[in-house]
Amino acid sequence: GDSVTQMEGPVTLSEEAFLTINCTYTATGYPSLFWYVQYPGEGLQLLLKATKADDKGSNKGFEATYRKETTSFHLEKGSVQVSDSAVYFCALTPGGTSYGKLTFGQGTILTVHP
């Protein structure tokens, strides 16, 4: 079945550091890929998405590129802020489904210190 694997956390960085959170996936066909973020006490929010190979999703300074050859969708940000502290989830939706069934990774906790 479909699966998503994220790098183990937690990740702790200083403000303005470079961030990478690795995500790889296993899926048949042509899935769409997502990054969701969960701030403390809140539900998940869509951060960015990519629907086909070589697409780059971007939002709020975060970027991720859909790499079909390496089945990866790594999240990057050039300069993190304290307000980026949250849990980040990589997810996929299989292609060709009649509804958006999401398969999530286990989440990566990010803590950014001033």
Next chain:
Amino acid sequence: ETGVTQTPRHLVMGMTNKKSLKCEQHLGHNAMYWYKQSAKKPLELMFVYNFKEQTENNSVPSRFSPECPNSSHLFLHLHTLQPEDSALYLCASSQVSSGTLSSPYEQYFGPGTRLTVT
């Protein structure tokens, strides 16, 4: 009110109690979802309602019973739960096409209900 709302935000219940979680979406979507988020585990999809019809039940125990009276409301009825059912229960909604092939529409999540079973 906008987005996806969930009530209550926190719930403590004994194993013999019966309670219900409520979710309401104000986005005009036609699909709704229940997820379970436990510590150190990936989010688990529990149920999917697509056009008010249940299209997925992910091997969820019968002590969880969903209800979707219309496309804006979703309930999760709980009875005789176990302590291991303590978790954050998240509701989500999305807009999907009525055909078998569709673009993946992103899901919008509510803040969740933190459930503790004692």
